Amino acid sequence: MKASLLVIAGLALSVFGRRPIVCGEDAGVCQAVYRGLRNDKLKIEKYVGIPYAQPPVGKLRLQPPKPLAHMAAPPTVDASKPTSKQCYSLANLNSATASEDCLTLDLVMPVGTFDHLLPVYVFLHGGDFNGGDKSDVDGSELVSYAASINQPFIFISVNYRLSFLGFPGGSEAGKSNAYNLGLKDQRLALQWVKDNIKGFGGNKDHVVLGGQASGADTATYQMLANGGNNEYLFRGMLLESGAATGATPIPLPTYPHWQMNYDSLASKTNCSSASSFSCLQNVPIEKLTSAMYAVFTEAYSIPHHVYAVVSDGVFMQDYPSVAMAQSKFASLPTLTGQTTDELTDRIPTFANFTTDEGILGFAQVFLNYVDPAVLAEEVGMYKSSDYQDIGPPGSGTQWSRVVDIDNDLQAFCPVYQAALQISEKAAVWKYRFNARHSTSTTPAYLKINQGSDLPFLFGPTPLNPTTQEDILAESYKRYIISFINHLDPNKAVNSTMAPLSQWDNFRNSSQNQLLFDLAQINMEYDPVNRERCLWVEEHHKDFLR
Incomplete structure (x- = not known):
């Protein structure tokens, strides 16, 4: 059937051609009329800045999001602009490009006639809870390619405060x-998708939730939310470089630094009173965001140690590491993995790491809630003689050792452990991505750092790609597209360029994953250091705040 579209011809645009008009449905009733953009070259339609909640301003500032109000006459939403406002964050305090009224999503869908409602992939951006935007990843090329191989789907990226x-x-x-x-x-964005996606030709019962880096972390928090009740909002997980414990373990609300930061912000906005919270809801936004940034700089910490998720006992009912260990998560087919070197760009290159004492001093600044004896035990598992001076000038002879420690604690071991835990209840496919794109401008010493896989999946397509890049990009995309469509990466991977390997499930008994490399794409035994990961798992409570 036609994908539930009301397309009006003749509304010319210089770049994108005609503007499509779609009626978003809830229970068969039109809720809003959306004007988008059509890209005739890619054969896609794109809707930018669709609101999924009431603007969180005025009395709704610092409050849970409110669903859009139902109106007697469906409003017309202009989603045909190339960009929309970002959410205020430590990374963007500019009112010209950021706004409180930012609870919007972007939607990309293929142009065409389809005999079924299309699967939906909802993507959550990264940024350590303090940066990033839905526009960081554009699904246009991936959606276009998927339709060209008869595996169409709808891509949605979400802004959140x-x-x-x-x-x-x-x-x-x-x-x-x-x-x-x-x-x-x-969560409300996912509810909007369930209520409205049929109007765009999407299947509300086939939504894959995913993200990259801390966006993947937050996707797993949605798996854990409300004790593992996903409310039938999504039925598969696609996690790139993230896991429930992928960031430094999230704290309880009683973590002392949380109150210190709040009190400092209230003071800087002249809201230090019994009604401080109400005051913060009404203070001019420029004053609030300025204070928000000042509190961060004075904390001398990393962003997600200042403003982050908390184990509130309601939405997040326990520490993620505890909930995962107790299998209190939605058991869903999961595709998960990471790059070979992940967090190399997070370790400062000016600290001149040369001794255990220097490394411990650095760790104690950012992990000041952990017993120094525990940190010393962890550092002791990484022998200094095993590491060479491979960092940039000024980083110190032991810089790569610090990278290894951080990667095991916050990347490799959390993803490995989560794959084991989820595989006890649902099908899991795990991968390692080991290639740099020819468009990469990152320094060579960062190697295959976090995000190296994104250009192969989402573009941009290089002007003069190598044959190896073409093969790797097509293969990676076909596996991912197959998972989005079938909750199995092996269902639609017939390649025009190279035969593709069967991607075996990751299990406790085998622990095999798929290696994506310019030279080869094949199964490998997960090279993670199991002794160190066992230590991280056994000591996870030592890192709780």
Whole structure:
């Protein structure tokens, strides 16, 4: 059938051609009329900045998101602009490009006639809860390619509130039901998809949820939410470089630094009173965001140690590491993996790491809630003699050792452990991506760092790609597209360029994963250091805040 579209011809645009018009449905009733853009070259339609919640301004600032109000006459939403406002964050305080009214999503769909409702992939951007935007990843090329191989789907990327506006701490936030607002934004966006996607030709019962880096972390928090009740909002997980414990373990609301940061922000905005939270809801946004940034800089920490997710006992009912160990998560088919070197760009290159004492001093600054004896035990598992001076000038002879420690604690071991835990309840496919794109401008010493896989999946397509790049990109895309369509990466991978390997399930008994490399694409035994990962798992409670 035609994918439920009301397309009006003749509305010419200089770049994209005709503007399609779609009626978003809820229970068969038109809720809004959306004007988008058509890209005739890619054969896609794109809708930018679709609101999925009421603007979180005024009395709705620092409150859980409210669904859009039903109106007697469906409003017309202009989603045909190339960009929309980002959410305020530590990375963007500019009112010209950021706004409180930012709870929007972008939707990309193929042009065509289809005999079924299309699968939907909802993507959550990264940024350590303090940066990023839905526009960081554009699904246009992937959607276009998927349709060209008869595996069409709809791509949606979501904005959610960030920094203090999305993740306020302190007891006052708890009393006002304001913890984890960014996660609740994501949840409402998923509900919007369920209620409206049929109007775009999408299947509300076939939604794959995913993300990259901390976006993948937040996707797994949605798996854990409400004790593992996903409310039938999604039925598969696609996790790139993230896991439930992928960031430094999230704290309880009683973590002392949360209150210190809140009190400092209230002071800087002249809201230090019994009604401080109400005051913060009404203070001019420029004053609030300025104070938000000042609190971060004075904390001398990394962003997600200042504004982040908390284990609030309601939405997040326990520490993620505890909930995962107790299997309190939605058991769904999961495709998960990471790059070979992941977090190399997170370790400073000016610290001159040369001794155990220097490494411990650095760790204690950013992990000041962990017993120094535990940190010393961890550092001791990484022999200094095993590491060469491969970092940039000034980084120190032991820089690569610090990278290894951080990767095991916050990337490799969390993803490995999550794959084991999920595989006890659902099918899991795991991968390692080991290639740099020819368009990459990152320094060579960062190697295959986090995000190296994204250009192969989403583009941009290089002007003069090598044959190896073409083969790798097509193969990677076909596996991912197959998972989005069939919840199995092996169902639609017939390649025109090279035969593709059978991607075996990751299991406790075998622990095999697919290696994506310019030279080869084949199964390998997961090379993660199991002794270190066992230590991380056994000591996870030592890192709880």
